[in-house]
Amino acid sequence: MKQEEYTYFSNFSSRVDLERYGVNSLLLYSVQLKYDIEDIDEVATTSLVDGGDDKKTDLVYIDIELGEALIAQGFMSQKDRGEAPANKACDLNISVTWLLTRELDEIPERIWSDVAFSQQADIQKIS
DSSP, rough: OOGGGHHHHHHHHOOGGGGGGGHHHHHHHHHHHHOOOSOHEEEEEEOOOOTTTTTTTEEEEEEETTTEEEEEEEOOSSSSSSSSOTTTHHHHHHHHHHHSOOOOGSSSSHHHHHHHHHSOOOOOOEO
């Protein structure tokens, strides 16, 4: 099925506010839908992870009220594909394992607060 045929795609494509996030735009769109987020720009500012030392982590989002942590590794292809490359599942496994098992001083400072919170808070679910 081509991406244009999915029901969400026309809505996502019309979201010019997400264009500035490039390859992370679909990831943010999905998070916004799942958690009914009003201000996606704030979430982008606090939750997107970007850097060579992020161990393949693209987003760390904490929903305090739900007690949920979302650790995500996104993929958005510019051409139609049946599925994401197989290594994306391995990348996510690396990311989750790294974030949840490292000492805080081993984690980049820009995501330290989210990781510290997820390691110490009453998180009941990790997605």
